[in-house]
Amino acid sequence: MKVPLCGTFINLSLLLKASIGYIYKITLGNINQKIMKGSDKVLQQLSMLLRGELAARDQYFTHSRIYADLGLNKLYERINHEMADETQHASWLIERILFLEGTPDLSQQDGLKIGKTVPEMLKNDLELEYKVVGDLKGAIAVCESEQDYQSRDILLKILIDTEQDHAYWLEKQLKLIDQIGLPNYLQSQA
Numbered sequence: 001m002k003v004p005l006c007g008t009f010i011n012l013s014l015l016l017k018a019s020i021g022y023i024y025k026i027t028l029g030n031i032n033q034k035i036m037k038g039s040d041k042v043l044q045q046l047s048m049l050l051r052g053e054l055a056a057r058d059q060y061f062t063h064s065r066i067y068a069d070l071g072l073n074k075l076y077e078r079i080n081h082e083m084a085d086e087t088q089h090a091s092w093l094i095e096r097i098l099f100l101e102g103t104p105d106l107s108q109q110d111g112l113k114i115g116k117t118v119p120e121m122l123k124n125d126l127e128l129e130y131k132v133v134g135d136l137k138g139a140i141a142v143c144e145s146e147q148d149y150q151s152r153d154i155l156l157k158i159l160i161d162t163e164q165d166h167a168y169w170l171e172k173q174l175k176l177i178d179q180i181g182l183p184n185y186l187q188s189q190a
Contacts, residue, residue, distance in 0.1 A: 038100025039146040045139035046151065047105060049158075050093045052132050055110035057086035059128060062114050063121045072118070072189040079125075082166055089158045096154055118186060119177055126170040132162050 060083035067075040094104045113128070115121030136159040143152035177185045 038102060039148060041142050042146050042148045042151050043097060043100055043102040045142045046093050046097050046100075046102070049132075049135055049139055049155070050090060050097070050104060050106075051109045052128075052135055053086050053090040053093060053158075054106065055112055056125075056128055056132060057083055057090060058109070059112045059114065059125065060086055062112065063125065066115075066121065067118075067189075070118075072186065074189045075118070078169070082125075085161060085166070089161070092154050092158065096151055100151075118189075119174065119182065122170055122173050122177075126167060126174065129162055129167040129170060133159065133167065136162065 060079050064076050064079035064083055067073075067079060094106075097104045110131075113124040115124045136155050140152050140155050140159065143149070143155060173185075176188075180188075
């Protein structure tokens with residue numbers, strides 16, 4: 001709607017971008033309709049990250065069951081815990097995608113690398129975590145460029161968990177194997 005103001009016309013329909021990603025059409029001070037919610041670029045990044053979290057969950061699930069079958073109860077407990085963390089990460093991503101009016105696709109996920117030996121399983125899990133860290137950093141940059149700070153904050157929480165907990169723990173296990181040898185390491189995990 002255009003109204004005269006000092007001999008010129010101005011458009012009273014304004015776009016207001018709120019910090020949570022909403023954009024509303026405002027006419028004469030009233031919120032009439034929601035125009036858009038969520039950036040396509042951010043939704044693409046969240047969907048890509050969801051595929052990675054689902055793969056990590058399933059890889060950890062499989063590895064934890066292998067450890068249980070081998071009688072490596074400490075490794076089973078830790079990797080089963082990591083599986084639960086990946087499930088929580090996926091849940092946060094799904095909730096955010098839904099909030100941004102996207103559709104989460106759980107039928108797609110990155111490929112799994114199931115190891116045959118304990119060192120191979122640990123290395124494959126670490127490789128997956130390194131990939132997730134890189135993907136998260138790229139997605140965080142997209143969120144910032146799109147000014148979606150809530151999505152960025154969710155991804156930062158996942159990044160901290162991935163870098164400081166998952167990847168760090170896996171690195172320590174591989175160093176232990178190098179330092180004390182595989183037989184001693186396996187005995188310590190029973």
